[in-house]
Amino acid sequence: GDSVTQMEGPVTLSEEACLTINCTYTATGYPSLFWYVQYPGEGLQLLLKATKADDKGSNKGFEATYRKETTSFHLEKGSVQVSDSAVYFCALTAGSGNTGKLIFGQGTTLQVKP
Amino acid sequence: EAGVAQSPRYKIIEKRQSVAFWCNPISGHATLYWYQQILGQGPKLLIQFQNNGVVDDSQLPKDRFSAERLKGVDSTLKIQPAKLEDSAVYLCASSLFRGGLSNEQFFGPGTRLTVL
Numbered sequence: 001g002d003s004v005t006q007m008e009g010p011v012t013l014s015e016e017a018c019l020t021i022n023c024t025y026t027a028t029g030y031p032s033l034f035w036y037v038q039y040p041g042e043g044l045q046l047l048l049k050a051t052k053a054d055d056k057g058s059n060k061g062f063e064a065t066y067r068k069e070t071t072s073f074h075l076e077k078g079s080v081q082v083s084d085s086a087v088y089f090c091a092l093t094a095g096s097g098n099t100g101k102l103i104f105g106q107g108t109t110l111q112v113k114p
Numbered sequence: 115e116a117g118v119a120q121s122p123r124y125k126i127i128e129k130r131q132s133v134a135f136w137c138n139p140i141s142g143h144a145t146l147y148w149y150q151q152i153l154g155q156g157p158k159l160l161i162q163f164q165n166n167g168v169v170d171d172s173q174l175p176k177d178r179f180s181a182e183r184l185k186g187v188d189s190t191l192k193i194q195p196a197k198l199e200d201s202a203v204y205l206c207a208s209s210l211f212r213g214g215l216s217n218e219q220f221f222g223p224g225t226r227l228t229v230l
Contacts, residue, residue, distance in 0.1 A: 049218075
């Protein structure tokens, strides 16, 4: 079945460091891909999305490119801030017969130190 | 615009007891989802409603879990009887439409359940 695999956490970075969180997926058809973020004490929020191959999603300085050939959707940011500390989830919705159901990876905790 | 509301935020019960969670989606959202998030894992879909009909409940443990969405608005998820492995955060989400490439789901703050 469809699945998402994320790199293990936690990831600890200093402020202004570069961030990459790896995400790969397995899916039939042509899924849409998402990154959700969960800040401490808050609900899940959509960070960015891409709906077809080679699309780049971006928001708040974060970017991710839908790579069909490598089945990946890695999250990147050039300079992280303390306020980016959160848990990040990669997710997909199935292509054909899409009901909107999200399939999530296990999440990656990011801690940014000043 | 008001977000997805859930209550209670926290619940502690003993095994074999029953518990119910409530969710009020964003006004006008036809689709409602219940996810279970066990500590250290990503959320997993339990059940999906389109208006007041069930779209997908393939991952719902039907011997102990039940859910309803009367009148196609708010929803209740019940566990009876609870087991230790039901300890998790229960997330409710809603979206305007079912499926589609632009289907953004909006999540509530969740209910954290601890079963002792």
